[in-house]
Amino acid sequence: MTMNRIALGQFEIHGLRDGFFHLDGGAMFGVVPKPLWEKIFPSDSQNRIRLALNSFLINTGQSRVLVETGIGSDLEEKIFKHYSVEREPGLVGSLQKLGFRAVDIDFVINTHLHFDHCGGNTYKDAKEKYVPTFPQAKYIIQRGEWEYALAPSERDRPSYLKQNFMPLKEHGQLQLVDGDYKIIDGVEVVLVPGHTSRHQCVKVQSAGEVFFFLGDLVPTSGHVGLPYIMSYDLFPQQTLENKKRVFDQAIEGDWILGFNHDPDHFFGKVRKEEKKYKFVPLQ
Numbered sequence: 001m002t003m004n005r006i007a008l009g010q011f012e013i014h015g016l017r018d019g020f021f022h023l024d025g026g027a028m029f030g031v032v033p034k035p036l037w038e039k040i041f042p043s044d045s046q047n048r049i050r051l052a053l054n055s056f057l058i059n060t061g062q063s064r065v066l067v068e069t070g071i072g073s074d075l076e077e078k079i080f081k082h083y084s085v086e087r088e089p090g091l092v093g094s095l096q097k098l099g100f101r102a103v104d105i106d107f108v109i110n111t112h113l114h115f116d117h118c119g120g121n122t123y124k125d126a127k128e129k130y131v132p133t134f135p136q137a138k139y140i141i142q143r144g145e146w147e148y149a150l151a152p153s154e155r156d157r158p159s160y161l162k163q164n165f166m167p168l169k170e171h172g173q174l175q176l177v178d179g180d181y182k183i184i185d186g187v188e189v190v191l192v193p194g195h196t197s198r199h200q201c202v203k204v205q206s207a208g209e210v211f212f213f214l215g216d217l218v219p220t221s222g223h224v225g226l227p228y229i230m231s232y233d234l235f236p237q238q239t240l241e242n243k244k245r246v247f248d249q250a251i252e253g254d255w256i257l258g259f260n261h262d263p264d265h266f267f268g269k270v271r272k273e274e275k276k277y278k279f280v281p282l283q
């Protein structure tokens, strides 16, 4: 396990975790044959691999921005079992360990609205009603992703659960954005399609240093190699082009990258060796 906290210029960024879940290894690595991916991600008897539900807390001093909210506490029992979800202590518990309460969060960013990225946006209150977990936060979501989530295709319909995002609108906490958008000084969302048509990444800059959260563009350090693209991606060719573009910028600017589903690394860098991109852990 590498570090779970970095200083970025004047900012502080924490890697924290809602828990773990399990997905089919073949689906996670697309066209890459099993003998190659199972060296890095051993699979269980159902061919599943264990993936993390990583979130990031950006503390600028003035504002606290939470990126991704994991799978959440109120997943239907059937789905919870299906993915063998492990949640202890969960995202809010992990925040508390760092000394933050749900009410301290000013902004929540979801890269997209699949349930493993926004499940913790809401929780069931005492009246069994879904309400926003972070009562003071604006939730930043791409308008195109929101519209798609309301009417998904047959291919990814099971990934969109309305209780994860409809309550945000009902409580006036939804902030829809179109494309690249600056949230506060030093924190912006950047449209990077491929996984979905309106998937967004997060770019954080302070005192010349850059942190870039990859979201599902590159879910783990095992997906840095160019052909390592998930079968879940709706537009895999766009994922490929965007990986190359983002990695080249990251190498040029010495960016620190953030990984969504990596069980071992919150942070890392990439380097290029004989035309191949390689993951470099942070020391």
Ligand SMILES: [Zn+2]
Residues within 6 Å of the ligand: 114, 116, 117, 216, 219, 260, 261
């Ligand atoms: Zn995901």
